[in-house]
Amino acid sequence: MRHQFTGLDDFSGASKNTAKWGDPLIEGSGLLSMSGDGVVRYTSSGGPVLDRFMAWPWIIGNAPFNRNWRAQADVNVPIIPLPAGNSAIGMGIAVLNSADPEDNFTSSLENFRTGGNPIQAHHFFSSFDINGDGEEEIFATASGGSAAVRLSWDAGTQTLTASFDADGAIGGYVWTPFRSVQPALPVNWDMNGSETFQLAIFGYSEETDAVLADNLFIDNFYLMDQSNPVLDITRNGNQVNLCWSRLALGYALKSSATLNADWSPVPGSPTMDGDKFMLSLPLAAEPPQFFRLEK
Ligand SMILES: [Ca+2]
Ligand SMILES: [Ca+2]
């Protein structure tokens, strides 16, 4: 059986799904929490301190070294008043060497303020740690406080890449890579083909705090591999039910009366059933209909 590691979480439950997310990694009063309204929020308390942080590790399974995969999430980091000096808040996703969590790589959206500069701004931020030592931090300009971030692994070139979509789900996901690293190199994480990657979501604050009303959140985490989605078609009385994985981001359900004609979008909105989309259609007598998922 194939090693199971893919999945998604839209955080629609009342609290953390402990089948998907493990014991948190914590620094100080950093806290990720759910209030039953569909997102995971970051808060911290106690006044300005250099670093506060919480991460939830994805425990469905570790991502393999020998297959392509990608993880993404929507992030919301509003402008909240930051104190003068170097201060920041952010949300993102991380990948860790599962043999050594001090080897990690991130893609996040941050609101920051530097020195006495009264101007706050957003940027995308990628850190790369080797044995707990941070390498150069890389930034990319962000247009606002609502975006999506991604980490992807190309097993062929053994490259991890951090990307962003500056307007998130709006207009579909279109990714801009802004940093790539090669964890297999001995000078980096010295990983080999039998080792695996651990994914995580996280929030953090530096020299500032965030409260729930600040609405710093992460949502719609997906961990996908490169396999093609499967369309299941079952008959239910005089209906047909079409089901496919919600991990098939960017795919649309199309139909045609013949296999070599133009395929047109199937009208109607699928409902969500756990990790699946489902669309029920009336069973038509004629003409026959073919269905497929198309990207
Ligand atoms: Ca949600
Ligand atoms: Ca290491």
Ligand SMILES: [Ca+2]
């Ligand atoms: Ca977009």
